[in-house]
Amino acid sequence: MSQLDSMDKLVSLTKRRGYVFQSSEIYGGTGSVWDYGPLGIELKRNIKEAWWSAMVHQRDDVEGIEAAILMHPRVWEASGHVDGFTDPLVECKVCKKRFRADELEGARCGRKPSKAPGAFKACELGEPRLFNLMFKTFMGPVEEAAATVYLRPETAQGSYVNFLNVQTTARQKVPFGVAQIGKAFRNEITPGNFIFRTREFEQAEMQFFVTPGTDEEWFEHWRDARMDFHTGTLGIRAESLRFSEHGPDELAHYAKRAVDIQYEFPIGWKELEGIHNRTDFDLDRHQQYSGKKMRYVEPGGGGRYIPYVVETAAGVDRMLLMVLSDAYYEQDMGRDRRTVLGIHPRLAPVKAAIFPLVRKDGLPEIATRLHDAFKAAAVPSFYDAAGSIGRRYRRQDEAGTPWCVTVDGRTNEDGTVTVRDRDTLEQVRVNADGVIDYLRERLAR
Ligand code: GAP
Numbered sequence: 001m002s003q004l005d006s007m008d009k010l011v012s013l014t015k016r017r018g019y020v021f022q023s024s025e026i027y028g029g030t031g032s033v034w035d036y037g038p039l040g041i042e043l044k045r046n047i048k049e050a051w052w053s054a055m056v057h058q059r060d061d062v063e064g065i066e067a068a069i070l071m072h073p074r075v076w077e078a079s080g081h082v083d084g085f086t087d088p089l090v091e092c093k094v095c096k097k098r099f100r101a102d103e104l105e106g107a108r109c110g111r112k113p114s115k116a117p118g119a120f121k122a123c124e125l126g127e128p129r130l131f132n133l134m135f136k137t138f139m140g141p142v143e144e145a146a147a148t149v150y151l152r153p154e155t156a157q158g159s160y161v162n163f164l165n166v167q168t169t170a171r172q173k174v175p176f177g178v179a180q181i182g183k184a185f186r187n188e189i190t191p192g193n194f195i196f197r198t199r200e201f202e203q204a205e206m207q208f209f210v211t212p213g214t215d216e217e218w219f220e221h222w223r224d225a226r227m228d229f230h231t232g233t234l235g236i237r238a239e240s241l242r243f244s245e246h247g248p249d250e251l252a253h254y255a256k257r258a259v260d261i262q263y264e265f266p267i268g269w270k271e272l273e274g275i276h277n278r279t280d281f282d283l284d285r286h287q288q289y290s291g292k293k294m295r296y297v298e299p300g301g302g303g304r305y306i307p308y309v310v311e312t313a314a315g316v317d318r319m320l321l322m323v324l325s326d327a328y329y330e331q332d333m334g335r336d337r338r339t340v341l342g343i344h345p346r347l348a349p350v351k352a353a354i355f356p357l358v359r360k361d362g363l364p365e366i367a368t369r370l371h372d373a374f375k376a377a378a379v380p381s382f383y384d385a386a387g388s389i390g391r392r393y394r395r396q397d398e399a400g401t402p403w404c405v406t407v408d409g410r411t412n413e414d415g416t417v418t419v420r421d422r423d424t425l426e427q428v429r430v431n432a433d434g435v436i437d438y439l440r441e442r443l444a445r
Helices: 007-016 038-057 073-078 156-161 163-169 215-233 281-290 316-327 363-376 389-399 409-414 432-443
Strands: 020-022 034-036 062-064 086-091 098-100 129-132 136-138 148-150 176-185 200-210 241-245 257-265 268-279 308-315 328-332 337-341 352-356 381-383 403-407 416-421 427-431
Touching: 007 020, 007 316, 007 328, 034 038, 038 062, 038 176, 038 200, 038 215, 038 316, 073 148, 073 156, 073 281, 156 163, 156 176, 156 200, 156 281, 156 308, 163 176, 163 200, 200 215, 200 316, 215 241, 215 257, 215 268, 215 308, 241 268, 257 316, 268 281, 268 316, 281 308, 308 316, 316 328, 316 337, 337 389, 352 363, 352 389, 363 381, 363 403, 363 409, 363 432, 389 403, 403 432, 409 416, 416 432, 427 432
Parallel strands: 062 176, 352 381, 352 403
Antiparallel strands: 020 034, 086 098, 086 129, 136 148, 176 200, 200 308, 241 257, 257 268, 268 308, 328 337, 403 416, 416 427
8 A cells, every 4th residue: 555655646636536627727727726626626615614613613612704805905004914924036037937035945946957046057046025925906997006905815814803793793702713714815936736835725714812811721722623623523644744833933923822733745744724823913903003992891891902812724725635645545456556535434525426237227227216315315426337347446436435336236136235435345235225324324433
């Protein structure tokens, strides 16, 4: 059994099986932007649903919202993004390629054989200049500076500016949180590694408002809760996840403390999610810039204060990349080899594939009726009658489908079907009438 050793394998498998396509592919593609296909979007929805359930539905103290992508431009002045959300950019005057000045060592220049930028005699690197990562656009018909708005680079600010709206309407008391899932945009200088770093991506972020002085305790709580989510709910191998504490010189401008949860991707250990103690930085700045009070008033006329914020900030695309990377394996089967996406059944896009063993003896009709029953029960399933049974199994293994249900000669005699397990390859006979309940029970494990 071997596991994923290169990102290229995943790129081609996910394209072949309809998980991820390059955006605008027929025009040559858009730089580091990707589209999710039929299976990809189902997996993404299942991951987001799992996150929302854990963060919002299974708790009393977190409320969900969906703030707009376009916000008042002053928001980004207050948050520090207009002045500070920059990366140092250097350009080679000869090949015109651009690099992050702080990542030159690990970068490769466009010449062959490829070396680090500046390593060839002919290279001529310019002076580093700060490049703001926010995408700009214009609100209304006039393209002038006063009409400039930004595509949000994080969802967090939408939760801060709505802090009091949520607190009063949901009648929450500090400590409580505001959760959001939504698109964010960053004009990254060096995007890449498939969907790991893109210019348009999705975040699942939660801002937890706490009484100052309790922030460190809450930080530890959320750090551990988020790790448990990845190992427990998403079913990721614990040995492929670790914490990485930010040193004082790595902290973002708003952070008092930050820990990344890293996953061992095929490109090495990389950030999956950040847990940040953002203190009262954001609410205090919004109070200054908007002139509106951002204070929490304790019930019964108690104290008034600006809460501290403990943030959990995960990338949805990165969670999806982690789920795929963790699930991938190749297995020697003697005469051939199978490639499997062993995705946790709860997250798998399709729960069962339904096959008639042969296209005669009324088997396709029985299989079609079974497929209809799956649709009526809203259990995602896929009907496939094309090719040998072996090939059909292999296609579903690659697609990550946990069970294949085969209607065969015995079904006509005793009403049973075969259920084949993707991971153990075990086959059991189950009553066709009870197969949905059987799989539901397996899904609930
Ligand atoms: N609100 C805090 C914040 O945005 P961040 O560490 O910059 O913090 C949070 O981003 C998460 O968003 C990251 O851990 C990562 O999973 C995801 N993310 C950030 N930039 C990304 C990009 N260019 N492409 C894909 N995901 C990205």
